[in-house]
Amino acid sequence: MARGVGFVGLGLMGLPMAKNLLKAGFQLQVCNRSQKPVEELAQAGAVRTSSPGEAARGAQVVVVMVADGPQVEDVVLGNEGILEGLQPGATLIIMSSIEPMVVRNLAGPVASRGAKLLDAPVTRGVQAAIDGTLAIMVGGDIDALEGCRDVLQAMGTDIIHCGDIGAGEIVKLANNYMALCNTVIACEAVALAVKAGVKADKVVEVVGAGSGNSYALQHRFKDRILKGDFNTGFYLHLAIKDLGIALNTARQLTVPVPAGAACHEAFQAEAARAGAREDFLEFAR
Numbered sequence: 356m357a358r359g360v361g362f363v364g365l366g367l368m369g370l371p372m373a374k375n376l377l378k379a380g381f382q383l384q385v386c387n388r389s390q391k392p393v394e395e396l397a398q399a400g401a402v403r404t405s406s407p408g409e410a411a412r413g414a415q416v417v418v419v420m421v422a423d424g425p426q427v428e429d430v431v432l433g434n435e436g437i438l439e440g441l442q443p444g445a446t447l448i449i450m451s452s453i454e455p456m457v458v459r460n461l462a463g464p465v466a467s468r469g470a471k472l473l474d475a476p477v478t479r480g481v482q483a484a485i486d487g488t489l490a491i492m493v494g495g496d497i498d499a500l501e502g503c504r505d506v507l508q509a510m511g512t513d514i515i516h517c518g519d520i521g522a523g524e525i526v527k528l529a530n531n532y533m534a535l536c537n538t539v540i541a542c543e544a545v546a547l548a549v550k551a552g553v554k555a556d557k558v559v560e561v562v563g564a565g566s567g568n569s570y571a572l573q574h575r576f577k578d579r580i581l582k583g584d585f586n587t588g589f590y591l592h593l594a595i596k597d598l599g600i601a602l603n604t605a606r607q608l609t610v611p612v613p614a615g616a617a618c619h620e621a622f623q624a625e626a627a628r629a630g631a632r633e634d635f636l637e638f639a640r
Contacts, residue, residue, distance in 0.1 A: 359384065360506060361414035363407045363430050363437065364451070365392035367588050368477070369420035371484040372450075372510045376418075377401060379509035386410035386430075407431070411440035416503045417447045423596060424453040431461055443469030446503045450491075452476045452531065454600050455521035458494070462520050471499040474520060476527035477511065481588035488512045492530075494522035528604060531597040532615055535635070537571040539618045542639045545576060556581055575636065585636040592631035594622045 358381055362373045365387040373396055377383050383401040386409065387393050397403045404410040407430040411417045417437055421427055427449060431437045441447060447465055449458050449472070458474040465472040473495035483489045489511035493500050500507075500516055507514050517526045544567070548558040559576050562568060579585065598619040605612040622638065629637045 358382065358416065358506075359414040361386070361404075361407075361410035361412075361417040361437070361440075362401075362420070363387070363410050363418070364420035364422075364426075365389075365396070366420070366422065367481055368484045370395070371481070372418075372420060372477075372489075373401070374399065375484075375487045376506065376509050379505075381506065381509065384410045384412075384414055406435035407433075407437045408435045408440035411437040411442075411445070411447075413440075413442065415442075415445055416506045417441065417445060418450055418506070419448070420450045422451065422593075424451075424457040427451050427453055427457055427461075432464060438464055438468060441465070441468045441470045444471075446471040446473060446499055448503065448506070449474045450477060452527050452597055452600070453524060455494075455524040455528075455604065458524055459521045471496060471502075472520060473499055473503070474523040475507065476523055478527065478530050484510070491515070492517050492523040492526040494518055494524065495520045525604075528597065528601045532601040532612075534570065535594050535598055535622070536614055536618045537569045538575055538635070539621050539638065541569060541571040541576060575639070579636065580639050585640065586634050587636055589635050590631070591622055591626040591629070591633055591635050591637065594635040595619065595626060595631070598622065 360376055360381045361384045363386045365373055370392045377399055384404050385393055385396050385401045386404045386407050393403045419427055421430055447470055462472050473493055475491050475493045477489040477491050479489050487510055490513040491507050491511040493516050497516055517523050545555055545558050549555050563572055598615055601615055625638045
């Protein structure tokens with residue numbers, strides 16, 4: 356008999372991740388504020404539920420993929436939250452990109468239910484969520500990870516154990532810090548060269564063969580911006596949120612991050628100009 360998986364949060368990333376769990380044969384119970392993705396999954400064989408607690412009831416694994424820390428706390432600890440339906444022996448996986456401390460603060464309440472907790476944020480973007488090729492950074496007990504590796508493998512191809520609870524979130528904030536700051540720097544550098552009279556494609560070609568090469572240059576400029584594609588599915592408000600998490604964590608640890616602070620301000624300025632719900636690559640226009 357297929358294992359039961361509860362899934363809470365069916366947004367741009369969560370919906371294709373849930374679809375891949377269905378394709379892998381898991382019995383899926385889904386919950387989301389907007390009912391359109393719930394209906395889509397129900398037509399494909401998932402069970403629609405009316406609350407996070409109901410989505411968790413009877414499931415061996417429960418996945419959370421909502422937008423931010425307050426939403427995670429609400430769907431787990433709130434009225435009719437996951438904690439009310441979480442069964443002993445189950446594993447709760449927080450796959451949202453949130454503050455490490457939020458996940459760590461959930462460890463006690465989850466353990467009190469006799470359940471296990473993992474944090475497992477993802478990277479590689481929407482297309483990887485669709486393709487089932489996400490990279491997944493996991494924090495928590497290694498035995499808990501091995502007990503639900505089949506669930507994670509239905510959504511990603513690279514599953515890396517990073518350490519104790521919260522370690523996955525820490526690695527994710529480091530990843531997004533670098534990716535977002537690299538994008539700002541690449542945009543500014545190419546704009547400088549273009550203003551000085553060199554064509555953008557030539558800058559990307561030459562720098563891409565040198566020490567200035569980066570993921571941002573190759574996959575943001577070469578694959579998207581130079582083709583007039585500014586739609587990654589990752590929005591300015593998410594860039595601001597993720598850099599904000601990194602800055603707050605750095606402040607708590609007294610780690611100086613001036614480059615990140617400057618990039619955070621740059622994205623905030625762009626959100627004020629273009630709108631926070633616009634794609635973060637609007638910065639490059």
